[in-house]
Amino acid sequence: MEKQLHHLFFTAAKRAALRVAMRFSFNAPYYSLPKRLYSAAELVLGGILLLIVGSGLPALMASPAHWAVAYGFYACISLLTLVFWPHGQLGWANRVTLARAALVAVVAGGLVGNAFIAGLWQWLAIAVIALALDGVDGWIARRTQSHSAFGARFDMELDALLIMLLCVGLLTLEPTLGAWVLIIGGMRYLFVAASGPLPWLRQPLFASFRRKAVCVWQVAALLLALTPLTSSFATFLLALSALITLAYSFGVDVWWLYKQRLVDKATTSRASPEGKPTNSDHVTPPTTGGR
Secondary structure, eight states: OHHHHHHHHHHHHHHHHHHHHHHHOTTSSTTOHHHHHHHHHHHHHHHHHHHHHHHTOTTTSOSHHHHHHHHHHHHHHHHHHHHHOOSSSOOHHHHHHHHHHHHHHHHHHHTGGGHHHHTHHHHHHHHHHHHHHHHHHHHHHHHHTOOOHHHHHHHHHHHHHHHHHHHHHHHHHOGGGOTTHHHHHHHHHHHHHHTTTOGGGGSOOOOOHHHHHHHHHHHHHHHHHHSTTSOHHHHHHHHHHHHHHHHHHHHHHHHHHHHHHHHHHHHHHTBOTTSOBOGGGOOOOOOSSOO
C-alpha cells in the first residue's frame, strides 16, 4: 500500500512538473522560439539605428558612459518588448515606435554628465523627431489596421519616458524652477504606483483626443522651455501650463474610473447571492390580454 501511495505521489508530481514546463516552454505557442528570434532580430536592428544616430552626435555621445546609459535604456525597452510581444514580426507601426525608442535612448544618454548642454540644439532636435514620429506610428497603425493594445501601451510608455527625460533636462538647465518640474514627468509613474493598492485604476480607459492633445502639449511645452531663446519667466509659464493641463487630464480620467467603480459596485450589489435578480430588478412580463 505504501509503495502504491509513493508511486501515485511521484506520478502526480511528474505530471504537474510537465504541465509547468509546457506552460513556460519555448515550444509552447505563446513562447514560440522562432517568433521570439524574429522579434529579437528586429530589436537588434533598432540597436543598430541607435548606434548610427549616436555616432553622428559626438557632442551628446562622447564617452562610454553616454553609450552605456543609452543602450541600458534601449535594452530595458527591448526586454519588455520580447516579454509582452509574442507574435514575431513587430509590424510597421511598432517598428516606427521602436525607432522612437532608439531616439529616446539617445536623449537619455545625452543627460549623462550634462553633455546635452553643449549640444543642446542637437539634443532638442532628436526629441522633436521623436515627437513627430509619435503621430506617424498611429497613422500607420490605422492605415494598415494593425493597431493593438501592445502598440498603444508601447507608444504611451515611450511618451511618458520622453517627458520624464525632458523634465530632468529642464531642471538641470533651470534649477531655480524647483523639483516640482519632475512631477510633470513623474505623474504617469505615480498613477501606475497608485494602481497597485487601487486596482480600479487599472481598468481600461475610453479613447480620448483630449488625452493625446495634452500629451503632445507636454512635450511641446518642455521643448520650448528648454530652448535658449526662452526667457526664465516664459520657461516657468510653459512648465506650469504643462503641469496644470496634465493634472487636469489625469483628474478627468481618475474621476471617470472612480465613477465606473461605483457603477460596478452598484450593479454587483443588486444581484442576489445566487446570481438571480432581486425584487427591484424583477420586471413582470406583459400579458396578451391588453389592459
